Amino acid sequence: MRRRRIAVWLGAAVLAGVAGFGIAAWRSAIAPGGPAADEVAAEPVRRGAVLAALGYCASCHTAEGGRPYAGGRGVATPFGTIYSTNITPDPETGLGRYTLAAFARAMREGVDREGRHLYPAFPYTHYAGLTDDDIAALYAFTMTREPVRQAATPNALPAPLSWRPLIAGWKLLFAQAPAIPADPRRSPDWNRGAYLAEALSHCGACHSPRNLLGAEIRSKAYAGGEADGWWVPPLDRSSPSPLAWSEADLARYLAEWDPQHGGAAGPMRPVVDAHRTVPAGEIRAIAAYVATLYGPGAAGSRTGPVDRAVSGDDPALARGAATYAGACATCHESGGGAAGGVPYTTPSLGHRTTLRAPDPRNLILVLRDGIAPRDHVPGPIMPAYGTMLTPSQTTDLAAYLRARFSPDGPWPDLDGTVRRLMGGTTRSGARAEATR
Amino acid sequence: MPTLTVNGRARTVAAEPDTPLLYVLRDELGLNGAKFGCGLGQCGACTVEVEGRAVLSCLTPIGVLEGRPVTTVEGLGSPEAPGPLQAAFIAENAAQCGYCIAGMVMRAHALLRENPHPGEDEIRAALRLNLCRCGTHMRILAAVRRAAGRPSPAAGGGS
Numbered sequence: 271m272r273r274r275r276i277a278v279w280l281g282a283a284v285l286a287g288v289a290g291f292g293i294a295a296w297r298s299a300i301a302p303g304g305p306a307a308d309e310v311a312a313e314p315v316r317r318g319a320v321l322a323a324l325g326y327c328a329s330c331h332t333a334e335g336g337r338p339y340a341g342g343r344g345v346a347t348p349f350g351t352i353y354s355t356n357i358t359p360d361p362e363t364g365l366g367r368y369t370l371a372a373f374a375r376a377m378r379e380g381v382d383r384e385g386r387h388l389y390p391a392f393p394y395t396h397y398a399g400l401t402d403d404d405i406a407a408l409y410a411f412t413m414t415r416e417p418v419r420q421a422a423t424p425n426a427l428p429a430p431l432s433w434r435p436l437i438a439g440w441k442l443l444f445a446q447a448p449a450i451p452a453d454p455r456r457s458p459d460w461n462r463g464a465y466l467a468e469a470l471s472h473c474g475a476c477h478s479p480r481n482l483l484g485a486e487i488r489s490k491a492y493a494g495g496e497a498d499g500w501w502v503p504p505l506d507r508s509s510p511s512p513l514a515w516s517e518a519d520l521a522r523y524l525a526e527w528d529p530q531h532g533g534a535a536g537p538m539r540p541v542v543d544a545h546r547t548v549p550a551g552e553i554r555a556i557a558a559y560v561a562t563l564y565g566p567g568a569a570g571s572r573t574g575p576v577d578r579a580v581s582g583d584d585p586a587l588a589r590g591a592a593t594y595a596g597a598c599a600t601c602h603e604s605g606g607g608a609a610g611g612v613p614y615t616t617p618s619l620g621h622r623t624t625l626r627a628p629d630p631r632n633l634i635l636v637l638r639d640g641i642a643p644r645d646h647v648p649g650p651i652m653p654a655y656g657t658m659l660t661p662s663q664t665t666d667l668a669a670y671l672r673a674r675f676s677p678d679g680p681w682p683d684l685d686g687t688v689r690r691l692m693g694g695t696t697r698s699g700a701r702a703e704a705t706r
Numbered sequence: 707m708p709t710l711t712v713n714g715r716a717r718t719v720a721a722e723p724d725t726p727l728l729y730v731l732r733d734e735l736g737l738n739g740a741k742f743g744c745g746l747g748q749c750g751a752c753t754v755e756v757e758g759r760a761v762l763s764c765l766t767p768i769g770v771l772e773g774r775p776v777t778t779v780e781g782l783g784s785p786e787a788p789g790p791l792q793a794a795f796i797a798e799n800a801a802q803c804g805y806c807i808a809g810m811v812m813r814a815h816a817l818l819r820e821n822p823h824p825g826e827d828e829i830r831a832a833l834r835l836n837l838c839r840c841g842t843h844m845r846i847l848a849a850v851r852r853a854a855g856r857p858s859p860a861a862g863g864g865s
Contacts, residue, residue: 335827589769595724596767601746612746643835653747653835657759663770 295438297385300375302367304359305413309370309406318411321404323547325397325470327412329540330354340364340418345391346498347484349431352391353423360417373409374402380441387437389425390445390484398447399469444485448474462552463559471556476502476537492563497537499691501631503623507565510626510678514572515564520557525550526649529608531623532616533650535636543644573677575620580674590670593663597655614650620675630668630681634691637664661685661692708768712737713781723769728752730768731778739779739808743837750836753809754778760816779808782815791815794853795846802840810836814850824854 322328331354333342341356356364365373365383372383380394381387388394400408430436448468452461467473476497478486487493494504503509511531513519519528525545527533534542545553582588602619604611611617619625624632640654659667665685672681681687710717710727712735721730731737731754743751745764752764755777783789788796791811801807810833817824817832824832829850838846851858 589723592722592724592769593767596726596769597765600765651748653762653765658756658761658766659770660774 291439292435294442295387295435297381297387299385300369300372300383302383303369303372304367305370305409310410310414314407314410315414317404318407318409320548320552321408321470322411323544324466324552325408325472326541326544327357327408329544330391331357337416337418337420339412339415340420342420342423344423344426347391349484350425350427352389352425352427354392355422356418356420357412358415358418358420359413360419363419363421364417365412366417368409368413370406370409373412374405377405377408378447380437380445387434387441389437390440393472393475395445395486396448396469396472396475398445399450399465404470440483440485444483449488457558459551459555459558460562463555463557466552466556467559471541473505473556473560477505499631500536500635501627501629502537503627505560505563509564509623510628511623512573512575512626513621515561517554517557517561520560521550521554524553524557527607527614529606530616530621532621533614535641536632539641546647575618576675576677577618577620578674578677580670586666587670587673589663590666590668593659593667594670597658597667601652613648618675619671622675625671625675626678630672630684630687631691633668633671634664634688637667638692656692661688664688664692708772710768710771711773711775713777714775719768721768724767726764727754727766727768727771727776728763731763737778737780740812741805741808743805743809748835748837749806750809750813751806753812753836755812755816758816758819760813777812777815779811782811791818791849791853795849798845798849798852800842800845800849802838802842806836806838806840807846810838810846814846814853817850818854822854823856824850826851826856826859829854 328338330343330345331339331341336342339358341354343354344351358364359366361367368383375381377397377400378394380390380392450468451464474486474491476495478491479493479495481487492505493508495502513530519531522528523531524542580587580591601612601615604615606617607613607615616622638654638656641650641652643649643651665688668684669680707718707720708723710719717735719730719734721734728740728742731740740754740763741751742764743749747762747765752762753760754763756771757774783792791814795807795811813833813836821828829847848858
């Protein structure tokens with residue numbers, strides 16, 4: 271009897287919980303509409319173009335080789351692959367029926383016009399900090415793009431994560447507007463940079479670690495993270511960079527390339543590419559802010575570039591040294607681009623944070639795929655070594671580079687990481703040979 | 707002394723393991739098809755195949771080639787009996803000064819091995835990093851299309 275009463279109460283509590291959650295998760299649709307003429311005037315569109323570049327909207331919302339902003343790019347997360355949506359103003363498949371109010375709600379609260387919760391791969395936890403003016407400018411820019419009819423690719427998420435009302439629970443736990451530091455004693459540049467970095471450019475989305483539910487750990491902001499399988503360096507004092515990052519270094523790096531630190535690769539490359547259309551003042555502002563994240567005294571704690579003699583007694587390191595001499599040294603021992611060496615190289619690889627990273631992923635990925643040149647603009651280029659070097663030759667080369675250019679000791683599980691990233695020992699060339 | 711397998715023949719060479727393959731091909735083995743263009747892996751004139759895949763021989767130290775077959779443009783045919791891809795380059799008059807052509811042929815050869823019927827985008831993507839200073843890229847593309855058994859895109863269709 272008593273047990274049955276408990277069961278009834280429990281059942282009622284569960285029902286109430288489900289109903290309560292349902293009410294909390296339910297968001298209404300916003301009536302379809304479109305922009306008023308003054309909402310898409312030339313001035314906000316122009317401002318919005320710069321803001322969209324600084325929010326890197328295109329880098330997620332454009333598929334490889336696809337139409338700009340038409341979506342379809344897969345973002346790999348630990349939970350599954352989430353595909354970016356079409357944010358062109360196509361009425362059927364894009365944002366064509368969004369009013370400014372619907373756009374603002376999507377940007378700040380992660381809820382689409384129809385009332386569905388959006389996955390936090392879309393960084394609305396950062397965009398929540400955007401001003402009304404900037405949201406309006408981004409709306410003006412978005413609604414004046416070329417409409418493209420392209421339906422969204424369904425996400426590849428397992429149940430129950432595919433059930434969107436769950437996102438409401440995630441939001442209750444983790445969604446809070448970003449803390450945007452404002453300090454009147456600091457320069458206007460710094461304050462502007464704090465706003466851009468925290469709200470619009472969402473630097474922390476990649477440069478901070480995430481918890482098991484995929485939320486940025488605010489107490490460890492800028493302690494480093496992951497993106498697209500790349501190690502993302504910390505921007506706080508735990509950065510392993512051999513050199514301090516000054517405001518001027520960061521401004522050069524973010525605009526194109528810095529002669530001491532080098533240039534961006536991997537998922538940071540589209541960020542730097544997007545800055546091409548951004549006024550220098552905005553880049554300087556972000557640099558002013560980020561330079562202070564490293565913390566006071568961080569400059570003095572840096573070791574400076576390392577370049578140590580590597581003993582030839584170890585046959586693996588000797589093989590790595592021969593590969594380096596034949597494959598890398600022509601460019602990377604040319605003295606550095608700033609001193610008349612091969613353009614876009616640093617004075618030595620000892621300047622690169624990549625070789626000071628806690629794991630070898632970034633080095634292996636850049637060796638495997640190289641750095642593809644951009645059309646019509648000068649910039650770095652590096653051949654892909656994935657076809658030239660076998661996995662074990664890559665391991666030898668990476669071990670040599672680490673021994674020579676870092677004081678930190680060998681990377682753990684270097685060979686395993688190489689084999690995972692270079693596809694084991696089966697080479698596509700060998701396959702082609704076999705099927706001839 | 708390192709042993710290389712070039713165009714199906716085992717060759718023992720005197721060069722050190724850190725010597726780029728291009729120098730060994732040209733200076734020791736007398737195979738002058740692959741060219742020195744930039745020496746920095748940026749122009750593609752030195753392209754050859756290793757295990758059927760295109761590599762830049764100016765940046766490939768011979769120490770990494772132990773037991774891995776190398777194919778150069780000389781391995782595809784001779785002036786008297788050109789291979790099918792070489793014949794396509796000749797038929798399309800793809801060479802002007804010809805300096806880039808061995809690299810172009812080898813890059814295209816590696817593509818056709820992996821993908822005998824590439825689409826236009828795949829051909830362009832594969833050849834993207836090989837430069838021709840004469841500007842005969844359109845004829846080079848036509849030669850690769852011919853070898854791949856693909857019709858040319860309709861004239862006047864834009865790019």
